[in-house]
Amino acid sequence: MTSESAIKQIRSYIAQRQWSEVIALCAQTLKNNPKRLEFYPFLAKAYTNQGRLTEAISVYQQALGTALNQAEIYAELGLLYSKQNQFVQAAWHYQKALAINPDWAELQYNLAVVLHQLGDWEQTIAAYQQALKTKPDYPAVYFNLGVLYDRRGELDTAVKNYQRAIEIQPNHIRAYSNLGSTLAKQKKYATAIKILQQGLQINPTWSTLHNNLGQIYLLNEQPDKALASFEMATSLEPSMGLAYNNLSKLWQQQGNYERVAEIIKYFINLEPTNVAAFSHLAGVLFHQGKREQAIKYLRQAIALEPDFVNTYCENNLQENTTDLLTRAKNSCAKFLAALSEEADTPEVLNFLWQTYSHWGDVLFEYGSITQAEACYRKGLDIKPDAVSLYLNLGNCLAKQKRWNAAVGIYQMGLILEPHHGQLGFQLGKILENQQLAQSAVDYYEQILQKKSYQTGLWQELPQLFPTKNTLSHLPQAIYHHTHDWIRDCRLEDYSYTEIVWEGTAPTNSRRSKQPPIQITPEELDNSEIECGGVSCAKCMAQLINEFQPVFIGNRSYQCSFNYSLDITASLPFVVSIPQGKVWNAPQKNSWIICHAIAVMTPDNYLLGDLSRCYPWFLPPCPYPEKTNHKIFEVDRLPDLTQLKGKVAVLSGLAGHVYYHWMFDILPRIELMRLSEIDLDSIDWFVINSIEKPFQKETLSWLGIPLNKVVSSDDTSFIEAEELIVPSFPGYLDWIPYGTIKFLRQTFLPKISIESSQYGKKIYISRARARTRQVINEKAVTQFLNKLDFQTIFLEEMSILEQVALFANAKVIVAPHGSGLTNLAFCSPQTTVIELFSPNYIRTDYWVISEQLELKHYYCLGENFNCPTLRNLMYQNSLTEDILVNLSSLELVLNVAGFSE
Template sequence: MASEPTVEQIIACMAQREWSHAIAICAQLLKDNPEQQEVYPLLAKAYANQGDFDKAITAYHISLGNQPEQAQICAELGLLYSKQKKFTQAISNYQKAIALKPTWAEIYYNLAVIWHEVGDWEQTITAYQQAVKHKPNYTAAYFNLGLLYDNRGQWNEAVANYQRAIELQPYNIRAYSNLGSTLARHQKYESAIEVLQQGLKIDPTWATLHNNLGQVLWLEGRLDQALVSFELALSLEPDMVLANHNLSRLWQQESNYDRAFSYLQEVTELEPNNSSAHNNCLSILLKKGNLQAAIPHWQYLISIRPEFVDYYLKQATKLNADNLLAQGKIACANFIKAIRENSDKSQIHHHLWKTLFYWGEMLFDYGGVGINRAEIYYQYALDIKPDEVELYLRLGNCFKKQNRTNAAISMYQMGLCLQSNHPQISFQLAKLLEKPHSSSLAIEDNEDTVILPPSNQSTSSNKLQNLFKEEKDLAPLPQAIYHYTHDWIRNCQIEDYNYVEISWPGTSTQANKLKQIASEPITDIDTTTSNLNCTGVHCPKCISELIELFEPRQIAKNVYQLIPDKFPQIDSPLPFVVTIPQGKAWIAPYKNAWVVCNGLAVMTPDGYLLGDLSRYYLWFLPNCPYKHQKDHILYQLDSLPKTTKLDGKVALLSAMSGHVYYHWMFDILPRLDLIKKSGISWDSIDWFVVNNIDKDFQTETLNYLGIPLNKVILSDHDSLIQAEELIVPSFPGYQDWVPEGSINFLRDVFLAKVNLDNEKYPQKIYISRSRSSSRHVINEKEVVEKLTPLGFQTVFLEELSLTEQIALFANAKVIMSTHGSGLTNLVFCSPDTIVIELFSPHYVRTYYWIIAQQLKLKYYYYLGEVFDCKFLRDLMYQNSLTEDILVNFKSLNAVLKLAGIIT
């Protein structure tokens, strides 16, 4: 007679991993006695080990139904639900287990893993901290805390946790590796090397440590030692992708492209989907001029994120080829289509050449730092079509603008070798060979210079004779630059000037001590902007440092939050208003969609340019160490427009990009308040100079302020003015850094005129940029479908008057928007308004952060998905400012949850 089944038999079967036998015994026992509670957990465990999680969960729930206070069962359920990716149920069961057993460190650890999986980094940190609180020697928890803090950019906390992990487990090689990498990322190279070498003493055979040591040595400039470390890593682990990739990058830096490419081929064989390797292959192949071999790499990189290219091609079909920007986008779209369709090599080359040529034309037209980028595009185009004579003209013109005279002469001569009678090249070359550099500029006459497209160049020289200027037609440039108007005031011999400093919230008298740095004018003026140590508002180093001043906290993947009351302390000099008798001003006029006002210069009657009143792109950010420039875009002009002389008092208000809502509101309007605070009545002013008033918001705001439109002079039409009495208010703060005084002025003036108690305005708004020219959300349709059921209303600000926009933002409780001028209206928000700003991962700016912090808004920002093909990305967008954004819905859900919008 067979023996009766027992619990002991089940345990014995499970010890032998006989899961089916154990399940059969459990079934028999429960058939005989369904109330035998100790069997259900064993049955659940057997099912779980067989991979039948649903039956395991059912068995655990039966056990809990009979005895609900079982911490172990809750924990097992949490584990099973997490394996099924049912994170809400997993979290709930882990929390029940913790409620029953509050000191259970391992459950806190498991809960932290789930919180990290769902993207809530704050909860993740809290759970890990609880784990180490209840188990102070929990090495794995310290290590994971180090990883998390590292990802959030909290490097001090990361270092402390890695060090604690090493202290508890001195042979934890991964902790040495991560600690060394973290120290290196924050330029603590010697400490990083020391840590990595300590790890190698413990295990000299771990290839990752050698690779990481090589990276740090490379950053320190010790290339020979770095090379040894990388090669040693490969000898220990021949298939190590990172070491192969680092060796390729090192040899690429040394211009040994063949050797670099051989390592990249190894990487792509080991990891065919390594996008970074494909990008580097592209870079080398393009440098070598091997476009045909580059095509498969382009095709692969497009296939990773086809949404970007699909959207770009769709938008290109809507364009009219009536300007360079549209022509460039259409050519680029044709190039991408040719790659996708594996078209004939000649077609691919033709479309790429056209794209490069149009972008070169556009950037040259932009001027300033655009000249440097135009040169790069023209050079690429020349590599494709070395017999295209127009490219020699364009490159020669670039070199001429950069004062690289010998290079310009050589380029023009090479062009003449292809076409000896080319009129424009002949003219430009003769001009360079005949005339020394002059400190004067030609004054434009009434007949425009005609530049023909490449296919329509005329051999006639009739159009060229008007380009030769006689001495009487030359206008003198400023002889020197004063960094500070205050210094010119102190030294000048002119009477009837007036200079008043204004007390303005958000500025500091302490900062005015900077004026003592350079009390004498700068006479050795650099007439190019090509050798700057900083690229101003686009300088990666300055932008990164400015972002760090806010200490944004990463709270989920690609999701960040500004810490309330974390306000960067940057001393902005006190603003001032100066009156200059017979003062002059040049304001770059709007040309087209890509060449808006990119500079302005204020000049004194005795021949000086005033640096703190004169700006040009790319102007510096508030934390820039190179604030005292020795150049200005004015000195790069080929000619000056004719001077418009204005009688009476003339207030200069025009600003860079003054046609844009953000700059109009923050760089132009507050300066009217500075004038008033200086003691000058607006009524006493005869003329107000602004960029233009062709947009509704410009006329609306001026009408609000009581500025008569018949007193407005448009600098787009009269770009060089001389005033009997030029009144120039300084800019109220640094470029793209809005001081408190500007915010107060706008709120005081405009909020008072708006009915804020209007129930027609929604509390949750999503601002669409789909009608703007750039920076679209690629999957906006899906985003709106997600937001609408949550109570969001999609808004197109272009449809609203200024008053309606102000009321909309003043009433809103939650605002989501792509980065753009529409967020200027945050200045009208109430405290605690939730703001979610969407950025391209390649274009994060702090413009609205400073407003959010001053008004105590709850600010979050989200980074879109990466289009990981730098060459194509640069070709499509030219500037990261214009990049489109692809929203990841997991990250979108995370920010909505963390902001308290969904549960």
């Protein structure tokens, strides 16, 4: 057969998709004459269409270096490797093809798609832009750029690219859909609705557009139109699970729980592995009182995602504990174990109500009164005859000054147990305070007559009303700025010195002097509740945006440090106050540490810029001047201890925690030095405690005699002959460079980097921490060990060993936690990979990386998609454990250049 007739026959086979015949003819021809180059592409195409990609690749490789069009050969090889998900090989072959034919726009597009898969977003964008140079009117490129910029959070740029795609291709329906969604993210709801309606004019039967339109109507508070859109989406596509999910949320907002349950059950039939749907349905059924059915769906959720629950049970099934937090976790673990082990419903519910009760105790002790109230109420829903819950719920209501509600709850408890002494006593106290003396006396007499007075139990009762001694010591008013008090006070023997500290700046000299603000019950009750302080999601989102994190793929990001952060605190200062007073909330246990500091003047003013309390605030907070200080919530202040001589106050919020010790407490010693105070002249240093080795070690290095330390945990309310108070250098959880510089100058000269026994690649373990443990720690360490990482337990190391470890490291992988405080000692260009729970992302250490020119990446762990259980296990996202996605970690290590 001649070459021409063979090719003609092959084309006929191809037209009829007879690939085996194409392969046979090409193979026979090439066997007879391997130099018949024109047959190689036909053979490779036939193998490709049969799914035999490896054979197709082999054929094309044989054609390399021949007279055939090499750009096309490399391009085909790139496509084949891409189909095999061998993206590195695919990118290499596309680049070889483009080196031969750089104006091939479609190939630049293919290269960009592969680079996107590899997580190299910068090169992806560069490839798309190169394609546009050759082919400016390429709608698919503009659309994909829109997707990229949208994922990176660069919404304005995303909008422009979607608009350009529509301009070039007016019927690009997906561009309308994405553009509307992006505009909704910008809260431009009216414009977004208009765009989606334009898309529906082009294709009124696309269910995705109707669903997206429904979501925007819902955001725009148009529930009726949202309902119509969701129902239209489901009618057009009965298998569209997302629309059913949105529909269920809408009905729930309107309180129609029966309809919600019906919709979620249908949704589960569509997506039987959707854990969030099982969780949602269980929550709805609990609300309806259908607890047995709810338990059934929770069991199915656990079966689908067992890792979080299994690890939680392993870590928290402890017996015989008196610690409230440990007891709550233990009870929760028993509930989860009973769920997993198919225990009888009454046993499961028994553990559940106890879990709510114990979590209520924890939250009440912590000061989260409204959350505690919610827990006690849920417990009572399950166990309405639990008298202890009525007592605890009544105490919550009384703490909120909801006196009538508290009285009603106490009385309900007394109906169940008429001689319950604690219920009667608390009820009597409220009635006494309401000037109902005779009614109060009646309850007190019942307690005495029934001899229900047990000393231990009475000591555990919370104080409902502040003591007279406490009221006499509370500040009469607050000066938000110490300098304003200085200008107003008539004392002569004070001093006030501002300190130059890098990363801070003088207060605006034109700021008008503020008079003291009188503290009244109305002031405290109407305090700024719009902001959640250091836990405020809105403020933290603003801080995260300051760093413009770049999404690099698969739950992974890189912080962008190409600009200066525009957040500057006021200059720190040191003030001495004759007969000044300070109250530090003492540490109660491992989880209730110092949460408030109040500095007061001899004329009974609270100094706001020296006094802090949780939740305090983050730099972008619109309510930085707080009046609702925790001291006004104290029911019983301890006796006032008077100290002679000069007393320096160094205590800080959570001063027992390594991060706050290093950044909030130690720098204040340097502030005193810079204010020319002779530290030897100080008689006493008030510090939270010196029980931990790092506290003693650092104080010794800084020349503070331990025998001069007064622990504020033991002596929490002090009046000093001369109270010396250095301010906090910078915002809480936002570290100025002056603080970092001080730590580096203090500790780096004391170590030898060359003599470090540790390697350049380190993983900081939190396996011994109480919270935020890595669930798949074993898998993570095994993966990192293969890349020559060393697993480090900082608890085993001295301060100087930690300093040397971080100063010597080239790459550090670590879960978010205090161990990363040591980033302050890293060398420039050190790579940091921080591991987060997806529900708790913080910028604390990004600030350090930005100022020291470190390369900071972060990976978001997998989410436990069962909020009904997750919110029971972790009452605060701060404590959530982390399930590391190994693919995400591998991607970041690859991008950072540490994959081998």
